[in-house]
Amino acid sequence: MSFLTINGGLLALLIILVLFSAFFSMTETVFASVSEAKIKNYVEERKTGAKKALFCVEHFDRTLTTLLVGNNIVNTALSTFALTFFMGFIRTGNLELISTAIITIVLLIFGEITPKTIGKKYNDKLVLFLAPIIYVISYILLPISIIFMGIQKIFTGKKNNDSQVNESELETILDTMVEDGEIEDDEHEYIKNVFDLNDRTVEEIMVPRVDMVAIEDTTSIDEVKNIFIREQYSRIPVYHEDKDHIIGIIYERDFFEAMAKNIELKNVKQLMRNVLFVNKKMTVDALIKTLQESKTHMAIVSGEYNDTLGLVTMEDALEEIVGEIYDEHDEGSVKQKLITKINDNTYMVDGDMFVSDMFEEIGLGEAPEGASKLSTWMFESQEDLPKIGDKMTYISCFTDQNENGEYEDYAKKIVLEIVEVDDRRIETVKVTVDDATEEEVEQFEESKEDE
Template identity: 25%
Template sequence: MNQVALWIAMGATIAGCYFAACSAALRSFSRSKLSDLLEESGKSQKLEPFLERTSELVLITSTMRVGLNLLVLLCILSLFESVFEAGEQQLLKYVVSFAVAALVISVFAVAIPVSMARYQAERLLVRTMPLLNISVAVFRPLASLLYLFDPIVRRISGGQTSLSSSDELLTEEILSVVEDHEEDAAVDEDQKDMLEGVIELRSTTAGQIMTPRTDVKGIESDASLEQVKDAIITLGHSRIPVFHDNLDGIVGMLYAKDMIKFLGQNGQPFDLKQVIRDAFMVPESKAVGDLLGEFKARKIHIAVVLDEYGGTAGLVTIEDILEEIVGEIQDEYEPVKDNPSIRKLDDGVAEVDARVYVDDLNDEMRLKLPEDDGYDTVGGFVFSTLGHIPAVDESFEFDNIRITVTDAERTRVNRVRVEVLAASSGDDGNGR
């Protein structure tokens, strides 16, 4: 019996190692690398069917790995049955058996498989694909049974649907491929940024890229012809919101080109409300990718962004969307900015526009400022941290970063100085 148990334990260990390696490989493989390997071996037609079964394969290989590990444990218990006498040595038998099983499983079901998957995930999957396909056919009834619990577990854990998870994995895969090609010099930094910008459009909202209400300039609906002409010249925009009383009451959008016919008509009757066009309204939560599609369908370039209470939160233009892809755009009529959004002053020191997004500043200066649902910008982070509107020259420290207000008004912060300090051994981690 002991010899049979030994052989079963050895077989279960080898099989468990195989299924553990496959399970780890299925969770970490690169779709592009797997496609290349299959194409090299003339099996490119097998890629799509395999990808469709990936989640099923993960479930089957994981289940087999657990089952085989339990079998190894039972066999080791059987092997030590004759070594220890009944009675007082029973506890010792279990302790030794579990210790040996833990060692065997740690080496053959964890360490070796994970290492194989880390360095050879795609090659392992290509070589074992026929056996994996057989496993799916044999254990499909078991997989179907286990899938019955999937919706229940997802609801309890509040997890996303498999489609959303699949989309996230695909996005991560694309970004991974781009980074790989960047290392090979096949993709330069600008191309990488553009590709990342396109991918991130799906998760970016209008509220994140809009010009905020505090920076929006408009024209009152009862303005005279001369006032409208002066506003167009002063503001320098081709599309200007027209409002009644205040910006929460935007009644339309004035296109500068529509005013050409009024040139030289000083003193003639003029009603601005007869010239303006309907304003396109969108919520702050509007996905930028969807918004771009609506801009194209409606053949417009600007929209009014509304907050959850129906008030005006800001304006978003097609240029704002394009800047998410290609970076900041400055046309020939736009004045050159004396103060760029992030101006590097020295190593680890920069002057920053308070409207810069925290994640952009983190990327630019390799910082770890916290991102929160309560704010998006550096100015919002300053308000949230201090709890009041700071005055010029007021500063505070967060972790190893000192932030000093360099330009502020009564109701807002305009610019701050960000300085990375030398790490202090006495830092308590919260920096205050």
């Protein structure tokens, strides 16, 4: 057998081993990155190879061990035969070093980087093709894999809790799914809003006491009818003497059904249903569960001294996920714009806008703790009933990125002026933002300490 024949055979063997290395590397990336949900869809669609792909993903530890064992066997053989191959060409004492360098470069380019890039990009297409092959190889290498998995359990334990995904990791996965086109932007927004339910409290989404429509238990039946027609609410709280003593809720449906059946109503108490009270610090996700368990759609929000702070509905909670919900009583079909920019430092803001949303929209750092809607925040800061022209000033100190991407400290003076009031309710506020001086910051901090 000639020299050329031997080296030609070795070269062919080396190429085959590099291809095997690329195969194992690409397959590892495919199974590590492919969505299990997508594979389950393939199973439901009865696509060829889907069941074996699902088996490999559900038993990923076994699959990964098989791939790593196979890849290491191939790479070890590649290094050994490469040394023999280069002995026929290189006559120097640095043969092993040169052989190792060449094989390392070849493996990095053709055995790792390129196949893994391809595997990541086309994982959902390749998984059905690769799964049957890996399924067979996993049984061939099963004796060796069992030994390695046993060693792994000794050092890592039987259960691996690292597979649990936290919220930030899940948000990253969702962002990737949006980029890959697996979910739509609005679906992504809904899911992220669900994460926020545990961070938002009832106090932030409630209808404040000043905006509550409620009726006294002595209100005449005719007046109750007029209130339902005028306000167009499906449920109205009933109080005794004042709003701190809510005693029930009357439903529009119950009221008009009674009138249609000519039932003689002497007072609203005849139609009252039980009322649910919730604490202002309850989270929105807990509120949804409580309303579901109570089979009701409205709750009264109580303060520390059992005083009435406002009311909250299931609709308010669900709007935190899907945005504004319109029913048959809502006017218009487009959500009113809550903030309008007049110039670089002046804005007109609707009283219904959350203070946190306003701060985020304008870029004012963190909103003051406990502030919910703008109208409520300003109402609570006023000593008297709110009127047009009333002002309040707030200083916000925060750190943010400038136009060059560098972090910089900011101090903003926020002047809020009431420009529209309707029956004691603050409808519109003019917000003016300027840089705050050191003296203004000091004075503001001192005033907060005095409070």
